[in-house]
Amino acid sequence: MNLPMPTPPAATLTLFDPFGFGRAAGRYWLDAFERSVLFADVMRQRGNQYLEHIEKTRPSVLGFDSEVLMDGRDLPRPVNYELLRILPPSGYPTDPKMRPFVVVDPRAGHGPGIGGFKPDSELGVALRAGHSCYFIGFLPYPEPGQSVEDVVEAEVAFLRHVNRLHSERGAEKPMVVGNCQAGWQIMMAASLEPDLFGPILIAGAPLSYWAGERGGAPMRYAGGMSGGSWMTSLLSDMGDGQFDGAWLVQNFENLNPANTLWTKQYQLFSNIDTEASRYLEFERWWGGHVVLGGNEIQYIVDNLFIGNRLSTAQLVTSDGRRIDLRNLRSPVVVFCSKGDDITPPPQALGWIRDLYEGVEDIVASEQTIVYCVHDTTGHLGIFVSGSVSRKEHTEFTANMDYIDVLPPGLYETTVSDASQRDDAELIERDYLLEFTPRTIAELDQVVQHSTEDDTRFATVARVSEINLGLYRLFMQPWVRALSTPESAQWMRRMHPNRMGYRLFSDRNPLMNAIPVLAEKIRADRHPADDENVFRVLESIASSQITGGLNAWRDFRDGATERMFLDTFGQPLLQSLVGLGGDAHVHRRRPGSEPEHLRFIERRHAELREQVAEGGSHEAVIRALIFVLGGAPSTDERNFKRLRASHAELEPQLTVADFKRLMREQFFILKLDREDAVEALPEMLKGQTAEQIAGHLTHIEHVLAASGELSEHSTERLERVRGLFEQAIDQAPIIEAESRAEAQAWISRQAEAQRFALNEMEDLMESQPVAKAEPEAKAEPEAKAEPEAKAEPEAKAEPAAPRRRTPSTRRKPDDNKR
Missing domain, CATH: 3.40.50.1820 (Alpha/Beta hydrolase fold, catalytic domain)
Structure with a gap:
């Protein structure tokens, strides 16, 4: 008859292990064993997931239907x-x-x-x-x-x-x-x-x-240190005309050996109870290696990675574009x-x-x-x-x-x-x-x-062309003769990055016992506390390993950079590949094509003819760009307010038309700023005084959206205000009384706007944490207050614009303030 083993009293355990190291060690080693089994099971799931993924016709980690x-x-x-x-x-x-x-x-x-x-x-x-x-x-x-x-x-x-x-x-x-x-x-x-x-x-x-700064961007030296693109051609030929993307993934992983060899796996091992799903989700994409065509990767390496021909307009398509x-x-x-x-x-x-x-x-x-x-x-x-x-x-x-x-x-x-x-x-x-x-x-x-670095990389490009030519002459025929689709497939399967997934899958008979043991451990898990002294020592050891691998990476990258700079910076090598002489420009800016220059000239002529053309929309946009010195605003708020206001003034004005107007007015101001600004009264002809006054208020409202204007912008706004008032004097209103009313309306609107801004500042000072409600909600609240009275002057103006702006807000009573 088997009797259960009695548990020693805590006092006895304390007597034999006063500092608790033995008990901590026991709990730690049990936890470490369980984590090891669970870790192996996650690796098994990763391998199965990898095999299932790559065998699909359309493998993808896209998270949407x-x-x-x-x-x-x-x-x-x-x-x-x-x-x-x-x-x-x-x-x-x-x-x-x-x-x-x-x-x-x-x-x-x-x-x-x-x-x-x-x-x-x-x-x-x-x-x-x-x-x-x-x-x-x-x-x-x-x-x-x-x-x-x-x-x-x-x-x-x-x-x-x-x-x-x-x-x-x-x-x-x-x-x-x-x-x-x-x-x-x-x-x-x-x-x-x-x-x-x-x-x-x-x-x-x-x-x-x-491009890249010294001490960083180690991948930009890879082409030079491998002797150019001949190795890309070799791997493609061994792959029977196809290049295994696992080689590119391996290059990424080599950049950070600490993460590749230790940190990523240790994070999973250390937090095996919570990290498994996140780890498997990422590995489903990271391990889903694909294949590129040999001529594709060769084009990319020769013309982009080593040749750098895209950013200097040196690429030409097969049909001459x-x-x-x-x-x-x-x-x-x-x-x-x-x-x-x-x-x-x-x-x-x-x-x-x-x-x-x-x-x-x-x-x-x-x-x-x-x-x-x-x-x-x-x-x-x-x-x-x-x-x-x-x-x-x-x-x-x-x-x-x-x-x-x-x-x-x-x-x-x-x-x-x-x-x-x-x-x-x-x-x-x-x-x-x-x-x-x-x-x-x-x-x-x-x-x-760095011009000196440009010369070095230009030398790499020449050396790459020479080595690639030698490879194609002496080695490529033999490699292609020995490569078959079957050998290419086995080479891909034996790649270290792919093999690591296969070895831990269910296709390995040695993994058969892992899922059974892992299931029992999950049913009766004994995790050690984070305060366990041995868990703390484990974490310290992990940090030391990570630090050592990072030190090795920094040493490797620094040595590679020095070797690259010394090797391809030699004047003799540069002269041997045809790059000697100070007059040679290795990365020249592309010249403008004749048709591009003719396009610019034609656009300039068209825009000069439009300096005094246009209506109120063109005038408003031109005035805004002029006041702000070229850019329409400092942030998104001015644009939203400007677009919303234009949609209200003229609903048929589409967003595309609005953008076209913005760009045209910008170029007109760029070509001839003084004539463009002085043409504002001419552009406003046909508008009534009240309409022009409304446009001016609209401009001031948009400019107030993102805070106080600079001194220079304020001076420009005063000039615009003067030109708009000049247009009001020329407006088709015969009666002097109407003209005076329009001028008085401008003054009242400006005063109301200043008042609204002051009210906003007072509110911000009194309630620094609370956020104001949007303007769309402010109007119903104002209507619900019987004590709140609108300014009689603003109310008496029948021609005020329909849009809500700071200048048309209701002025509350002093008691409500």
């Missing part, structure tokens, strides 16, 4: 891309009249779907805003003979289809988002077919591959991060200084470029992180119409926390998008361009 609208395999030049329509979840109604939203997935070795990976992804943000959403994804294997140009043409065909679906409903051109490698694909497509694109957002996308990013007519938003070691800010922004000598060149090309530099997030966090999507991507999506109407130029945007601002009650959402005009010189502080 979708339907295929176009299959790239049916195009005249077949590709493995497809256009999907995202089916909105329940409770997310979409408005077909709103601008459609297209996300293009990056094809950089991982599987498709990362742009819609989570509910808080870019697609989730757009769906919540009511946009119709589309997704351009891809299949795991390329079509035979597929090229980069074919992929770009397929994306153009997809955008044409989206435009056809929504143009009949009056929607504007789609906003297109390109993540990582999809960014340069979208920019190439937009340079070839600029009329298909609305605003473009490129997130973490490298476009200037030679030059890919020049200056052809873009859509606003471009560049989102990058200082914490991104795969696409650091210099590589994301360097193309701007490569193409444009100054902001004047950007303006002449009628281009609007906005960039945002995040401080900390990593490469994947730019388009995967929920916090980034809820903040930056939400603001970009909500304000694309505002960005679309910005005058041509270069702007830096920041997203500020509305709750930390003094005018928080005037802001609709949790964050405020603000814009600051920048110059190329200011951008250079981020890009940190």
Whole structure:
């Protein structure tokens, strides 16, 4: 008969183990054993998940239901891309009249779907805003003979289809988002077919591959240290014409050996009871390796990674079209991060200084470029992180119409926390998008361009061409002769990144006992406390391992950089490859094409003829741009108020017309500011005095939206006020009494506006925490108060505009104050 073992009293245990180390050790080793088994079971699930995923015809981690609208395999030049329509979840109604939203997935070795990976992804943000959403994804294997140009043409065909679906409903051109490698694909497509694109957002996308600061961006040295692109050709030939994306993923993982070899796994092991689902969700995408065509990856490495030909307009299509990013007519938003070691800010922004000598060149090309530099997030966090999507991507999506109407130029945007601002009650959402005009010189502080480094990278490009030629002459015929589809398949299976998944799956007989043991442990788990001394020692040991691997990474990257700079900085090597002499320019700015110069001249002539043309809308917009010195506003509030007011004054004025007016008036002021401003009274002819006075009040109302004007802007506003009063004197009102009434109405409106602003300041001082209700709610409250009396003067004016502004608010009694 088996009797249960008696438990010793606590006093006895304390007597034999006064400090509790033995008991802590026992609990720790039991917990460590259980965590080890559970960890192995998660690895088993990861392996099974990997095998199930890669064996699908259309593997994807897209987190939304979708339907295929176009299959790239049916195009005249077949590709493995497809256009999907995202089916909105329940409770997310979409408005077909709103601008459609297209996300293009990056094809950089991982599987498709990362742009819609989570509910808080870019697609989730757009769906919540009511946009119709589309997704351009891809299949795991390329079509035979597929090229980069074919992929770009397929994306153009997809955008044409989206435009056809929504143009009949009056929607504007789609906003297109390109993540990582999809960014340069979208920019190439937009340079070839600029009329298909609305605003473009490129997130973490490298476009200037030679750029980067010393001590960072270690991947830019990879091409030089491997001797060029010959190894890419070798791997493609061994893969029977296909390149395994697992090699690209391995390059990413080598950037951070601490995370790859230890931290990621230890975090799972340490928190095995809570981390399993998150870990498996991410690994489903990270391990979904895809295959690229050999000619595709060779084109990318030769022309982009090593040749850097995209940012200098040196790429020419097979049918002779030059890919020049200056052809873009859509606003471009560049989102990058200082914490991104795969696409650091210099590589994301360097193309701007490569193409444009100054902001004047950007303006002449009628281009609007906005960039945002995040401080900390990593490469994947730019388009995967929920916090980034809820903040930056939400603001970009909500304000694309505002960005679309910005005058041509270069702007830096920041997203500020509305709750930390003094005018928080005037802001609709949790964050405020603000814009600051920048110059190329200011951008250079981020890009940190180096002419000496350009010479080194140009040397790498020449060495790469030589080595690739030697490989193709002496080795390629033998490698291709020995490669077969079967050998290529086995090479992919034996890749370390793929093999790690297979070894821990159920297809390994040694894993059969793991799920049974793991199930028993989950039923009777004995976790150790976080205060357990041995758990603390475990955490310290983990930190030491992480620190050691990080030190090795820093040493490796520093040594690689020094070796690269010393090797390719040798004058002898540079001369041997034909780059000797001070007169050689290794990264010249592309010259303007004759047709582009003729286009600019023709536009200038057209705009000069329109200096005195137009009506009240043109006059109001021109006055606003003049007062603000070129930019329509410092943040989104002025634009919203201006657009809402114009919609009220003339409902038939579409958003597209409004944007066209903004840009035309900006260029007219840019060409001849003095004549354009003096033409304001002429443009207001035909308006009554009261109408002109209403336009002037509207201008003052818009300018007051984002705070106090600068001294220079105030002086310009006084000049505009004088010109509008001159137009009132010339207005078709015969009676002097009516003219006097109009002038008095202007004075009363200005006084009422000043009073409203003072009231707002008093309210902010008396209630610094409370937020004011929106204006739309303020009017019913005013009607409900019987004691609140409106100003008799404002009430007596019959011709006051219908819109609600600070100048038409009711003035409360002193008692109510």
